[in-house]
Amino acid sequence: MESPVSERVEDYLKVIYSLTTEDERASTGEIARVLQISPASVTDMIQRLAAENPPLVDYRKHQGVGLTEEGEKVALETLRHHRLLELFLHELLGYSWDQVHEEADRLEHVISEYFEERISEVLGDPEKGLYGEPIPSEELHVPVREDICLHDMRPGQRGVIQSVKDDDPGLLQYLQTNGLVPGARIEVLDYSPYDNNLHIRVKEHDQEIVLGAAVTAQIFVDLQ
Amino acid sequence: MESPVSERVEDYLKVIYSLTTEDERASTGEIARVLQISPASVTDMIQRLAAENPPLVDYRKHQGVGLTEEGEKVALETLRHHRLLELFLHELLGYSWDQVHEEADRLEHVISEYFEERISEVLGDPEKGLYGEPIPSEELHVPVREDICLHDMRPGQRGVIQSVKDDDPGLLQYLQTNGLVPGARIEVLDYSPYDNNLHIRVKEHDQEIVLGAAVTAQIFVDLQ
DNA sequence: TCCTTATTTTAGGCTTTCCTAAATTATTGT
């Protein structure tokens, strides 16, 4: 009933999962940008995923995609692998923060359930990842997301902007023009301990920006 | 100059390496049997490998294949990954002997050089694998193979028959008909401590056979 | 040696996943 899925399909589902929120579907273009391929290729794959039995995504022309229950299951399984691997590489093999992501992205597709179990046990069945993000449980329940101040985020962390303190209209304007609005997906690229600046990427615009503490202290983010 | 190679190509090169000896090239049919695909597919792939730049195999129609220096480098790198992974899974993650092989076969293609370094260090830069086989060094030198009596081999070990004591013509005949000749690749499947019998598989014939101590004591094997 | 049998290769095709170029559908500014 559950046919195994290719590594590439896992990649697509993972991206769609991360691009999707309560009431927001993922668009062809966004997926293409994240995966660094052409939009046409994405349409192609999406249609195949929707035609699977059971379907892995819910697709309607020109209206983006969402995951079905089956698709989400696969995405969460992959995500669990990823998070456990990041922790494992850091804690047990001495990887630095910026090294773990790439390795985990390759390993997540090939480790067995047994490998997952073993490293989970060795790590003490953690519920939070290297960056504080929730790790889906073995039964693929996702713990509630945690609100964290952007100011406290560090390189490698990714999340969705949840709220912005709206005292200063000028600041709000500035944030708006840079896409730093609730719902925006961001990733911290670099941190400077000297001036407390954060170098971040705003996924929507595929744009990078450096923010000072005065700004980062006003923004709250759900870790992904 | 060194273009990266697909996982499947690594599989082919690994198999050709294991099927090749001093003066024996690997045949299309053998490779097909090991990889469980059709001979036609093997010819196809072999020809592509020979057409690479630089070529990874040395191919002449109807005369089997051998590895070029480049091809051997890739095979040894993969083999090193495999052996280190087996050791790692067993020693650090508590895998049993019969569980390590399959997992290592998948992981060997995706771990980075850094991962290799890290587990090698954690394991104390070992030179012998889980089954006593030589592990290619970081510079891809293969330690000299060790001659071991089949009688002393245990489940999971694999090797190539090197020599057979030829006192007993009847025994020789028996060994011959079962493919137990120098060059034959074998794998120990089971060991019975009560009667000292070994249950082994002869790869060439994809045939299994149980041998008593009287026989196993006469056969010498190079561990792979 | 010559014929039968076994092995290898060629030919033609299929599936995945990607591409570019062209066509279609949405969105946006006036």
Next chain:
DNA sequence: ACAATAATTTAGGAAAGCCTAAAATAAGGA
């Protein structure tokens, strides 16, 4: 509302790996 622009989809095609059936070659026995 409607034209210009942006996003998406369709069409046609390529490379990697696999397959089966048929053709070519090698090996072995009388």
